[in-house]
Amino acid sequence: MILEGNQYQIQGHMLTDIAEEFGTPLYVYDGDRIVEQYNKLKKAFSGIDVKLKYAAKALTNINIVKLLKEAGAGFDAVCINEVKLALKVGFEPKEIIYTPNCVAFEEIQEAIALGVNINIDSLPFLEKVGEVYGNDLPVCIRINPHIQAGGNANIQVGHIGSKFGISILQFDEILEVVEKYNINVVGLHEHTGSDILDTDVFLKGAKVLFGKAKHFPNLKFLDFGSGFKVAYKDGDVITNIPELGEKMTEAVQEFFKEHGKELEIWFEPGKFLVSESGHFLVRTNIIKETPACTFIGVDSGFNHLIRPMLYSSYHHIANISNPEGRRKVYNVVGNICETDTFGSDREIAEARVGDFLAFKNSGAYGFEMSSNFNSRLKPAEVLIYKGKAQLIRKRQVFDDLLRDQIEIDL
Ligand SMILES: *Cc1c(COP(=O)(O)O)cnc(C)c1O
Numbered sequence: 001m002i003l004e005g006n007q008y009q010i011q012g013h014m015l016t017d018i019a020e021e022f023g024t025p026l027y028v029y030d031g032d033r034i035v036e037q038y039n040k041l042k043k044a045f046s047g048i049d050v051k052l053k054y055a056a057k058a059l060t061n062i063n064i065v066k067l068l069k070e071a072g073a074g075f076d077a078v079c080i081n082e083v084k085l086a087l088k089v090g091f092e093p094k095e096i097i098y099t100p101n102c103v104a105f106e107e108i109q110e111a112i113a114l115g116v117n118i119n120i121d122s123l124p125f126l127e128k129v130g131e132v133y134g135n136d137l138p139v140c141i142r143i144n145p146h147i148q149a150g151g152n153a154n155i156q157v158g159h160i161g162s163k164f165g166i167s168i169l170q171f172d173e174i175l176e177v178v179e180k181y182n183i184n185v186v187g188l189h190e191h192t193g194s195d196i197l198d199t200d201v202f203l204k205g206a207k208v209l210f211g212k213a214k215h216f217p218n219l220k221f222l223d224f225g226s227g228f229k230v231a232y233k234d235g236d237v238i239t240n241i242p243e244l245g246e247k248m249t250e251a252v253q254e255f256f257k258e259h260g261k262e263l264e265i266w267f268e269p270g271k272f273l274v275s276e277s278g279h280f281l282v283r284t285n286i287i288k289e290t291p292a293c294t295f296i297g298v299d300s301g302f303n304h305l306i307r308p309m310l311y312s313s314y315h316h317i318a319n320i321s322n323p324e325g326r327r328k329v330y331n332v333v334g335n336i337c338e339t340d341t342f343g344s345d346r347e348i349a350e351a352r353v354g355d356f357l358a359f360k361n362s363g364a365y366g367f368e369m370s371s372n373f374n375s376r377l378k379p380a381e382v383l384i385y386k387g388k389a390q391l392i393r394k395r396q397v398f399d400d401l402l403r404d405q406i407e408i409d410l
Helices: 015-022 031-044 062-071 080-089 105-113 123-133 168-181 199-213 241-259 398-402
Strands: 002-004 007-010 026-030 050-055 074-077 096-098 117-120 138-144 184-189 221-223 264-267 278-289 294-298 317-319 327-333 341-349 356-359 380-385 388-393
Touching: 007 015, 015 026, 015 278, 015 356, 015 380, 015 388, 026 031, 031 050, 031 062, 031 241, 031 380, 062 080, 062 380, 062 388, 074 080, 080 096, 080 105, 105 117, 105 123, 117 123, 117 184, 123 138, 123 168, 138 168, 138 199, 184 199, 199 221, 199 241, 317 341
Parallel strands: 026 380, 050 074, 050 264, 074 096, 096 117, 117 138, 138 184, 184 221, 221 264, 294 327
Antiparallel strands: 002 007, 026 278, 278 294, 278 356, 317 356, 327 341, 380 388
């Protein structure tokens, strides 16, 4: 989003025009920005051939998935339906990695039948895979390195109390099961969480996997997951991607020498690729003065963007209809029957009823986590790509709320 002549625009499209044309609440994505982010990450590792598997759970609109496929990305799925989406878009099964947690074993078997890379994250399922498939199935093992990192307790997934992966402290048991069934281990995986600032955390995690690689002679890849942090506020510290690229490249090349052969290096970025591309546009319904503060009440709520309430995340809020207005302090809230504060004590250009506000950094885990709470309809989505703004998801209508319900005789 560029403030040009004090107008908020993406690729020459005024965001206020987009809001008028497509209505609000509305998610708008800058497709060119997504490709830029992909290339930035790819370039940071130019010394080694890294494969970037898009963690699609951040934003699964089929057009975004296609766009990243065209850019050269692979696909990281956490659910069988994401596997099916990737195949539908045309990814080769070998470009897809399926990393489920606590799903039914039958779901894993379904993914196995589809031929994608399987990431096993528990000892019972490793045992089961051994029992059922013996040596026939190439498997990746998700290790929990117990490195505590990440922006918020809910997105820290590598620590000792986390449900993810097989604990590094149970590594001997992993080896026992692998030997017992002669399991063909082709990959080792870790993902320590989101919003990791310190590049050394990535290196620490990488070294854990480097140290275990020698136990698996058929190893083809190491997957270091994700956790790249983006800036939500001006001046926010972010993961230093060039620095990370340099340090990782050096560490990986050193490891290759020790290991005696090269392996593929994978990452699974979600937020990094799509967060900054997305803007969530809402309309001001009411300005409500109270003895304590002034509220801007907008035509949305945590049913459309839950990150501020779930993760206490910060989204910059701009009044795109009155960018030059006098700045005032507001609490921006939604319209549902639940406390749904998007931002407190925010300095925003004076808002009037009807003004459009834009929430920045809404591309990742925005629409994707939306719901129909309060019987509110889900927003539409627009993609601006190569200069063209197009609707990529219809706004829901009343009938959508009843679509899956079955009315019985009472
Ligand atoms: C969520 C997730 C990611 C993506 O995390 P981001 O912080 O969005 O980049 C990658 N890998 C796995 C296994 C995940 O669960």
